[in-house]
Ligand SMILES: [Zn+2]
């Protein structure tokens with residue numbers, strides 16, 4: 001180990017800082033991208049504006065301390081890796097499909113799809129078949145920071161159940177798809193519902209849903225029976241957390257919730273759903289926080305595998321973000337990798353990330369940190385098991401990826 005230019009006999013950070021950042025209580029700084037992937041140096045404002053600033057190779061300690069003051073955001077451009085190859089896969093198109101209420105109102109069924117249309121729930125396999133009318137209590141229109149209150153549809157992986165809910169709203173209902181019967185009415189009360197999509201997920205024969213801003217419950221999806229009666233208003237179990245979108249891990253043993261806490265910070269939490277509701281009845285009250293980002297939650301997020309959560313945007317502050325993906329260790333919250341580029345609704349399948357970008361569906365390989373495929377003009381709004389569905393102008397267009405799920 002050599003003495004580094006910062007003056008320390010220590011491990012090198014592999015990145016540089018300006019000379020003004022070698023002291024305690026240094027000035028605020030920028031992350032200045034070097035143009036190699038998402039690598040960056042740290043520069044104070046004066047140096048970031050200078051033509052030829054003096055930069056020093058920093059030790060891990062100096063770099064880490066300086067990075068705590070990186071409140072000025074990003075400068076420069078990241079390297080976005082595009083190694084596109086032919087994605088292969090197969091296509092089908094069928095006509096005569098009814099229009100979903102919006103792009104959150106199509107969901108997968110084994111061998112088909114379920115749409116929430118003006119006539120209620122309609123199964124498409126691919127011929128339309130009416131399943132049920134949907135009657136939820138009216139809610140006033142709401143648009144908070146671009147999050148528009150409106151209908152959203154979820155289905156259980158086995159296709160037995162569906163949930164029609166109001167995202168950024170209060171109400172919803174669970175249906176048995178075969179009979180069209182409502183098995184459970186959902187109500188998460190009205191405290192700041194505008195800030196998160198309706199928290200709901202299917203786990204085996206159970207459905208997990210928010211019943212208040214800071215409470216999740218599990219129900220038998222077939223009967224609506226509550227499975228998680230418990231007290232959460234005592235000091236020990238009171239939870240100061242606004243639940244957001246719920247995403248089961250591939251095995252269903254963990255549940256990610258993308259919610260927030262005052263002041264506000266986005267805090268993705270992992271809940272041990274294997275231990276709840278049978279053993280650890282308070283599992284939702286002590287989830288594991290993976291990150292804390294100022295004003296930032298409800299970005300596209302997906303389980304890459306049982307141990308890894310992929311979250312879009314790189315940074316710690318809503319106003320100082322870089323488009324891309326951060327991979328988080330689901331057990332510890334450790335940042336495993338970042339790569340720039342992906343922006344848009346995101347699904348995970350077979351170790352890859354699929355991103356509905358403006359121009360088409362992008363396929364990203366997190367192991368390479370690169371885009372490896374692109375389906376120009378394809379704008380899917382639903383996914384199941386490597387099959388993606390676009391539904392517009394009565395045309396149901398389906399692309400099935402050649403990739404099989406990881407065993
Ligand atoms: Zn400087």
Ligand SMILES: [Zn+2]
Nearest residue numbers: 006008059062
């Ligand atoms: Zn140092």
